[in-house]
Amino acid sequence: MTTQSRATLADVAMLAGVSSKTVSRVFAGAGNVSSDTRERVLKAAKRLRFRPNNLARNLRRGGVTNTVAFVIGDLKNPFYFHVAAGIERELALRGLTMVLATTDDSPDSEERVVDALISQRVRALLLIPIADDQSYLEGERQLGTPVVSVDRPARNLVADSVVLQNRQGMADAVRSLTAIGHRRIGFISNPSAMYTQRERLAGYREALREVGVTETAQWERLDDDPDISPELAVQSLLDLPDPPTAIVAGNNRGSAGAVRVLRNLEPPVAFIGFDDFELADALDISVVAYDPMELGRTAARLALEHLADPDSFTKQVEIPTRLIHRGSGEIPPPR
């Protein structure tokens, strides 16, 4: 007697001496069942260790599940999992569960992964677009599955989206540097081709243009090779004949690199990162911060709203950023 089989409604019904429909009523919550029978059913269910089969229930109910999918490029990025935590939190409030799928940051696998999720009949789809084209989701959207694009807008697809105030956040950071006299400001970004980085770069240039600096190319280190360490990018800026007096980073990977290189430098180089990180306070690193959980919560909320009102218009939400002054961004230029 190893692997006996699982009890079904019918088994419970038989043991309790009622019809399976009555058992169904007990477990579905609603329905007219006398407390007497209800108790008998529950007791029988307990004896048999019965658990309702959600697969069957969902199939019967029209083939939708209580599951929302979140498609991520790479789980190891702490940013993503804060977002995931926000999503999970928000979904749990509505009794929904989150499945997590990753594409390994490979555009090719995105459609494959999403396809598999749709086969699972997920209730909604939240994704951080990696591929250049999400038009393959158009059909699904028309069938009523909410699609929310997170952190970057989807391409060739009408979908709700939640992004950060990338441009303005970075511009604010750079402005706070120009305000205290910096003019030669470096910008490091890797990978630089993606939406968020392009936006932040635009913000950087915009803020410098406001103080009359238009030739920024020499101070931009835009890479798209994960093997190029941010440390290297920072160092190459410092090695310039006329090195920057301040540096900003496009993401927390860049910040980590910058921190390692810029510590104990004389004269000190001002620095502001994008994305807050653990111990940034202990290291006195100024950053453009935001609430990544809020990003997730908002994404989930958009999906739920769309579920509640399928004909609602597409929404674009921007999550605010704010500059946190901790010291590294307040270092004035030398002399």
Add this chain to the structure above:
Amino acid sequence: MTTQSRATLADVAMLAGVSSKTVSRVFAGAGNVSSDTRERVLKAAKRLRFRPNNLARNLRRGGVTNTVAFVIGDLKNPFYFHVAAGIERELALRGLTMVLATTDDSPDSEERVVDALISQRVRALLLIPIADDQSYLEGERQLGTPVVSVDRPARNLVADSVVLQNRQGMADAVRSLTAIGHRRIGFISNPSAMYTQRERLAGYREALREVGVTETAQWERLDDDPDISPELAVQSLLDLPDPPTAIVAGNNRGSAGAVRVLRNLEPPVAFIGFDDFELADALDISVVAYDPMELGRTAARLALEHLADPDSFTKQVEIPTRLIHRGSGEIPPPR
């Protein structure tokens, strides 16, 4: 024509002029289908935007899914997330997906959450036990669902488990401190009641006993109130009339606090943390490190093994830890 309904096998079959079973064969991969019909079917499926319904497939196949659940206390802890990443990675190799559920670190909700997952007919259950008793899973285990306990052993339940070398890892850290002369060594831990912390505490005491130090109570700061900051615990150690010359922390929360307090202290106090963290290298913090993803990968592998051979014996796996010397743990005691 807003929300039209989803195409089924039968719809595709009709359009392609074949039986639904043939369409099923095409999508199930296997089966003998002439390339001629296959193409016709695929074309029809594409026209109708058909996606096989996994709900129905799984129900028909005996009520199991391709889904493995990972039950976590709190998603915001980066440690858990790396574990989750490892699980996801390993499962993806076998075509399985991971659903993530959280219990908000509340013992009460554990059973509720697990129950819901079982109703979803997850293929296996990986969980970080929070409650004091996992006996409620016994029935499920007998039905053949692999249950793997992660980071802590399950209680009152025979289940595979993957834990860290907590005791030995901490003992190694303390030994490396006693080796360079430290005798007054502080230990901070919060929450201290949980298995991992108790083990690490045991390792700490063991290593001190080896050098004849048996009265350690005064140097132990064992709290179970999340509101007590690790900074406070560290400070209270430093305020002792005879303060410790070295401090070890039971988790990375403690490390973050210790880093903040111990920086720029004169004379310096040696420190070793448990759990590596971002920028620990930049801060020269020595830690007991391990690979959290490996923890997840191993857990997933155990579940898969059990799935392959349901009668296999229960396994307990320990993930090795290693002491990383970065400077903070190599500071000798004063004089």
Add this chain to the structure above:
DNA sequence: ACAACTTCGGACAGCGCTGACATTTTTGTT
């Protein structure tokens, strides 16, 4: 005592798919 109503419980079909088995078509062999 009887109609009118409410409450409780059951019979049945079918959600979309696939396993077992049956049937037709194709291919190979002599």
Add this chain to the structure above:
DNA sequence: AACAAAAATGTCAGCGCTGTCCGAAGTTGT
């Protein structure tokens, strides 16, 4: 050309559940 073997396709039932419809009790008022 005749036949067997192999390949391709079809038929049918049913996975576990619930929506719909219906019947059998119990309850109330006159």
